Amino acid sequence: MTFGFGLGLRTQHYNDFLAAPQPVEWLEVISDNYMVDGGKPLAMLDQIRVNYPMVMHGVSMSIGAINGLDKDYLRKLKALEQRIEPLWVSDHLCWTGVHGRNMHDLLPLPYTLEALQVVKRNVEQAQEVLQRPLVLENVSSYVEFKTSEMTEWEFLTEVCQATGCELLLDINNIFVSAFNHGFSPASFIGGVPIDSVKQFHLAGHQNNGDHLIDTHDHSVCNDVWNLYRQALMHFGYVPTMIERDDRIPPLAELLSELDRARDIANDVLNSKIAV
Amino acid sequence: MNLEDLQTNFQHILLDAECIDAGWVRESTRGLSSQDRLGIYHNAYRIRLIDVLLDTFEHTAVYLGDDWFHQLATAYVQSYHSTYTNIGLYGREFPRFLAEQLADDKEVSELALMDWKLRRAFDGADSTVMIHDDLQHLATAESGSIRLQPVPTLSISTQHFNTLDIWHAINQDQQPPVVERMAQPIDILIWRKGHSPHFRSLAKIESAAIALVCSGDTLEVIGAALEHDFPDVDVATEFGVMLHRWLDDEIISIPPQNVDVDARPSVQ
Numbered sequence: 001m002t003f004g005f006g007l008g009l010r011t012q013h014y015n016d017f018l019a020a021p022q023p024v025e026w027l028e029v030i031s032d033n034y035m036v037d038g039g040k041p042l043a044m045l046d047q048i049r050v051n052y053p054m055v056m057h058g059v060s061m062s063i064g065a066i067n068g069l070d071k072d073y074l075r076k077l078k079a080l081e082q083r084i085e086p087l088w089v090s091d092h093l094c095w096t097g098v099h100g101r102n103m104h105d106l107l108p109l110p111y112t113l114e115a116l117q118v119v120k121r122n123v124e125q126a127q128e129v130l131q132r133p134l135v136l137e138n139v140s141s142y143v144e145f146k147t148s149e150m151t152e153w154e155f156l157t158e159v160c161q162a163t164g165c166e167l168l169l170d171i172n173n174i175f176v177s178a179f180n181h182g183f184s185p186a187s188f189i190g191g192v193p194i195d196s197v198k199q200f201h202l203a204g205h206q207n208n209g210d211h212l213i214d215t216h217d218h219s220v221c222n223d224v225w226n227l228y229r230q231a232l233m234h235f236g237y238v239p240t241m242i243e244r245d246d247r248i249p250p251l252a253e254l255l256s257e258l259d260r261a262r263d264i265a266n267d268v269l270n271s272k273i274a275v
Numbered sequence: 276m277n278l279e280d281l282q283t284n285f286q287h288i289l290l291d292a293e294c295i296d297a298g299w300v301r302e303s304t305r306g307l308s309s310q311d312r313l314g315i316y317h318n319a320y321r322i323r324l325i326d327v328l329l330d331t332f333e334h335t336a337v338y339l340g341d342d343w344f345h346q347l348a349t350a351y352v353q354s355y356h357s358t359y360t361n362i363g364l365y366g367r368e369f370p371r372f373l374a375e376q377l378a379d380d381k382e383v384s385e386l387a388l389m390d391w392k393l394r395r396a397f398d399g400a401d402s403t404v405m406i407h408d409d410l411q412h413l414a415t416a417e418s419g420s421i422r423l424q425p426v427p428t429l430s431i432s433t434q435h436f437n438t439l440d441i442w443h444a445i446n447q448d449q450q451p452p453v454v455e456r457m458a459q460p461i462d463i464l465i466w467r468k469g470h471s472p473h474f475r476s477l478a479k480i481e482s483a484a485i486a487l488v489c490s491g492d493t494l495e496v497i498g499a500a501l502e503h504d505f506p507d508v509d510v511a512t513e514f515g516v517m518l519h520r521w522l523d524d525e526i527i528s529i530p531p532q533n534v535d536v537d538a539r540p541s542v543q
Contacts, residue, residue, distance in 0.1 A: 037401070039398040060360040101290070103289055105289075143301070144301040144303070146299055147281070147299065148301070181303065182303070182304070182305050211315075
């Protein structure tokens with residue numbers, strides 16, 4: 001089944017989506033922004049959902065936290081899932097805090113056998129509540145750990161194979177982490193199971209010369225477009241979206257960027273068919 | 276180092292005022308040192324939480340000015356850890372923190388509390404509001420058994436200064452008035468009507484009546500209490516006026532089990 005190309009729904013674009021049909025096949029919503037008691041956020045979500053399929057993308061599940069998952073968070077996530085019936089539900093391979101504290105950041109994990117067991121346990125708990133496979137996204141990172149025993153893509157592969165969860169590959173995050181840690185982005189793309197990849201994110205970052213910061217406040221750069229091209233050649237068609245979280249431009253600008261993703265996908269996939 | 280120790284240590288580095296290096300981070304041969312890499316997370320933690328405070332306490336930030344607000348927000352972030360998965364709740368203690376830090380400028384904490392309550396009303400729980408037609412049901416019931424239910428976003432806060440005027444001036448991009456302590460404190464009603472948070476000041480008798488409604492007292496008890504506390508007022512007439520205004524303002528809701536009419540207006 002194909003789902004086409006999507007955008008992250010942002011409050012700045014509510015009126016655009018309510019006023020007229022927009023050329024996107026689906027919308028991704030930040031789950032946490034709608035896990036509220038009521039008011040305008042949920043009312044807008046319900047109205048826009050009528051005309052667009054949605055996927056849910058969370059930032060606070062903390063799937064790698066040693067303390068386990070927050071049951072109240074899972075309960076609210078499930079309620080939202082039942083409300084909007086998304087195509088799939090994703091979060092990040094990371095942890096956001098331990099011992100009752102929340103750092104509100106996507107903190108990296110050491111890729112150890114112990115962390116693997118923790119993530120497997122937590123993914124299974126989330127999937128038990130959601131009654132569907134969880135989709136996990138790779139995060140951008142700025143540190144690596146001496147204790148790591150495998151690569152990030154080996155770790156993700158193990159999690160997928162053990163739990164049946166799926167992957168949201170953020171092409172920008174692969175590029176950022178590869179630059180910051182000196183690994184080959186092609187190794188990452190070639191290292192995860194093809195059948196597990198459910199979605200691509202495309203986003204921008206900030207280049208600080210000797211390191212990259214995953215800011216999601218710029219347009220997609222040429223290096224990331226090139227990596228997207230490589231990913232399409234390897235995985236074939238994968239539902240793709242532009243993710244912008246800050247300095248949100250007018251919708252037309254994001255739609256134009258999404259058209260570029262469409263053009264690249266058509267070009268690459270038609271070339272594959274011709275070959 | 277096991278995962279629990281690593282996550283505990285990593286979190287300590289983010290929470291501590293100064294970012295230190297850690298022996299468990301792999302030293303890279305390229306780019307930044309391990310301490311600078313940890314510093315990215317250390318800084319991001321503070322920037323993110325201060326941004327949330329700026330967003331939540333918009334009028335307070337304007338009133339204090341960028342530098343002073345940033346200084347106080349930084350001190351708050353260092354003193355209060357977030358225990359919320361919803362980052363929007365992080366500022367819950369900020370008004371109280373400002374009251375402690377700025378003991379001689381209490382209008383600041385009143386302004387912050389108003390910002391906070393308006394923001395919480397924005398995405399507070401929905402309910403089905405009572406409309407004027409429902410008064411017919413009330414008229415046929417015994418006042419000893421009737422209880423009104425406030426909408427879930429309703430709250431009252433008391434202000435001792437001309438904070439309301441300051442809020443209005445900031446909201447209209449005007450110079451705030453000089454702060455003044457009022458002869459009598461006033462109660463401010465805050466709630467959400469439609470999609471928009473609302474507020475207005477309350478007369479003493481209306482504030483008392485709403486407090487009794489919120490306590491779950493019956494109309495009979497409320498009437499008796501108001502007659503006792505406001506002996507010079509025609510309570511029956513005054514209560515009727517207040518009730519009509521409450522329905523216009525949509526601050527009274529109907530318990531879900533009592534909703535028997537289709538297409539009722541809903542507070543969202």
